[in-house]
Amino acid sequence: MSLLEIEQLRVQYQADRRMIPAVDGVDLTVGAAESVGLVGESGCGKSSLAAAVVRLVPVASGTVRFDGQPLEQLRGGALRRFRRRVQMVFQDPYGSLNPRMTIGAALEEALAVHGLGARPQRLERVAELLQCTGLDPGYAGRYPHELSGGQRQRVGIARALTLRPQLIIADEPVSALDVSVQAQILGLMSELQRSAGVAWLFIAHDLAVVKHMCSRVYVMYLGRIVESGLTTAVFRRPAHPYTEALAAAAPDIDRALAAGGAAVPLLRGEPPASGTLITGCPFHPRCPYAREICRNVPPALENLTEDRRCSCHLARERWDAADV
């Protein structure tokens, strides 16, 4: 049993008297102390999925189970206890910290809300949190504007760690940071996975960051998972044309230096707005390989190998052809 099990999750938003599906039947699991990536372009539904897991937005249908327990049944105290075990880290740490609260107060608040420890113990825990995220305990008295972007994201992570969660959902946690600082934060996240046994659901658009951080990855397009598998294998040999296009479009130092070749735009156009009605495979209007069947029949997510799943009518054929 996995720590987090998502089955056929649907999330929808109302717009102009009609329901727009943002997440459209997603299956996803995260094991204990595992680090799992979720990638896709803006608007693909990856952040909605995260918000639904922590019940920040309502689930339209499907189940989310944490440690075997279905979340929709949780109420009151049980829901509060669940929230201790799953935390979130957001992209913009400045936007998610109260500018009028000191760092120490922000970290202590969660402990107070959950009624954990007396004041001296709480302060002790705050100092410990700052230390383990690489910040001087003296920062407890400072305000968010006195910190650099990297330091603020350390605070964001420290706050997520306050209640000793088993799973942290991180939504683009490093994309606002400079590359020299990004590497520090990624290092910290990996270290917490090893030392504190934290599992990460890591949402990002940067494939290289995901490859570095996660052992498994899910690729999302228009609210659905189009491919999943072991990260290194998926990026080395993508099965879905969309994954292939994402990997080809990502600028890459090694490729540029080796071949003098720039990133290749395999795709035309941009992802359609969610809610656009597309018959057949949702990707077919942008797919360079689309055939008749793709225009009419939606493909199912099927196992290609033991670890690899892909929803593409041509996946099997293309996979076998490339094997020879």
Added chain:
Amino acid sequence: MDKIMEQSPACGGAVDLSATPLLSVEDLHVEFSAAAPIRAVRGAGFTVAAGETVALVGESGSGKSVSALALTRLVAAPGRITAGRVMFDGQDLARLPQAELVRLRGSAISYIFQEPATSLNPVFRAGYQVREALRLHRGRRGAGREMVEELFRLVGLADPRRCLRAYPHELSGGMQQRVMIAMALACRPRLLVADEPTTALDVTVQAQILALLARLQRELGMAVLLITHNLALVADVARRVNVMYAGRVVEAGKTGEVLRHPAHPYTCGLLAAVPRLRGDADELHGIPGSVPHPAHIPPGCSFHPRCPRAGPLCARVDPEPEYFEEGRMVRCHYWK
């Protein structure tokens, strides 16, 4: 002009390196006056040849965007150029009379920025805004609707007629950036300054915009100064690169050589911090600390507090630029 000295597939253009460069920035200083003066650019220097793509790469606060704006004196008060020259086509733009400078902006040098949505006026149609650019520089006659439609076709907007009449919010991010590029190219500039032109876009759209810029550059023979924080982007598109740190260029040279054999410890550090999609090198190394605030630049070499190679000399003496090989420059006491 037509003499082809070097053809590089990565930068896509024919580059004439024999002549004086199109743009030559020398010892540029930009300060923002405050209680303690904020020295955003402290003696930056770089060149761009006609038709060439050159990158200024650095992290936030390195002074790369301020340098780009200072080329045409677009730095807003209380910021101002306190020293240095910006030689463009034989004239010093830092000292050119305002009226002449205004004529150059948009016609000889134009800009595209990171957020196309904030660069476009939300209450005017896209076509009107591009025509306005043409009208300013060419008068009423030079700004026909057909001309804008032609420009929209050139930048690969799928339905140019519809885009002419569209308001910015009716266009996607990629289409908005194409409109910005159309506007920037309206008067056939000789230099396009692209400040993080694809940072707000998805990678698939980024690849399209970069391919578009490379094609336009080839067809129109224009030079591009690319401002970015992304080394992978630099590797993809720029022929030469200038690495900026704390307001100056600390390393420069041909892109391939700088990225393969970095000389400055900061460049080495940046390269070790970038996660790679290909290859198995998996260990990431951040650079300890963060970029100094321009009001508190450390004495001596500005990188020394974060530098793994720093010696006693570095905290006291600011290293001078040293030149080696062909076109390589580095500012470091211990680069050898």
